[in-house]
Structures are given as C-alpha cells and as structure tokens.
Amino acid sequence: MVKTFQDYLSSDCHRTYSCVHCRAHLAGHAALISKSFQGSQGRAYLFNDVVNVSSGTPEERVLLTGVHDVSDIKCKCCKTTLGWKYERAYDTSQKYKEGKFIIELIHMIKDNGWS
Ligand SMILES: [Zn+2]
Structure with missing residues (x-):
C-alpha cells in the first residue's frame, strides 16, 4: 500500500528547500x-508560503522586533519543530510578516537545481 503523506512542489519549481531531517x-x-531573520538557533528565512507543516496554538511572544502572536510550525512528516508562523504583529511596521513563515536554516537543505 502506498502511503501519501507529503505534498510536492510543482516540477517547474526547481529550487526547493527541504526538511533536513526527512527531506x-x-x-x-x-x-x-x-534571508535576514534570526531564529533561536541562528539564521532563519522568511517565506510567503510553505508546505508539509502544521502549526500549533498561537501565543503572544516578545521578539526582537516587538510583540507578536506566533505559533510554532512543525514538519508534518517527522514532527520536528522548524520555526514559527507570524499570526499577528502589533507594530504597524511589522504587519508585512502576518501570515508568513519563519524556518530556521539548520532545519533546511537546498534540493534540486541549485548551482
Ligand atoms: Zn521533516
């Protein structure tokens, strides 16, 4: 029996980031x-959209850039916490991050077509 548990990005999207733990x-x-974000364990990237992640319950956190409502995001396949999602920003200069995703660099690898 084939178990499909993973979304795949379209084949015309050659350069992809994958979970370092389960690919x-x-x-x-x-x-x-x-690419200029800071996570709890080093550099982190901000993405407009991600796949194969599930987000937890939002909670208020004080980050370097002010108070935000964020929820942890986990890889759906291996359950590793990868980063977080900005649910709400209180400072107007930070509003662009709402609904966006942070993934820490140590949890990602680059796949396909990267030169
Ligand atoms: Zn994974």
Whole structure:
C-alpha cells in the first residue's frame, strides 16, 4: 500500500528547500521573502508560503522586533519543530510578516537545481 503523506512542489519549481531531517519539501525559492531573520538557533528565512507543516496554538511572544502572536510550525512528516508562523504583529511596521513563515536554516537543505 502506498502511503501519501507529503505534498510536492510543482516540477517547474526547481529550487526547493527541504526538511533536513526527512527531506520533505518545505518551500520553493520563489516563496522566499527574506534571508535576514534570526531564529533561536541562528539564521532563519522568511517565506510567503510553505508546505508539509502544521502549526500549533498561537501565543503572544516578545521578539526582537516587538510583540507578536506566533505559533510554532512543525514538519508534518517527522514532527520536528522548524520555526514559527507570524499570526499577528502589533507594530504597524511589522504587519508585512502576518501570515508568513519563519524556518530556521539548520532545519533546511537546498534540493534540486541549485548551482
Ligand atoms: Zn521533516
């Protein structure tokens, strides 16, 4: 029996980021917004859209850039916590991050077509 548990990014999206632990696709390069974020364990990337993740219960957190409602996101395949999702930003200058996803660099690898 074939078990399908993973979403795949479209084949025209050659450059993808995958979960370093189980190789599930996480995001395409086109969804990358910024590489200049800081996670709890180092550098982190901001993505417009991700696949194969589930988000937890939102909670209020004080981050470097102010108070945000964020929820942890986990890889659906291996259950590793990868980063977080910005549910709500209180500072107007941070509103662009609402609904966006942070994935820490240590949990990602680059797949396919990267030169
Ligand atoms: Zn995974």
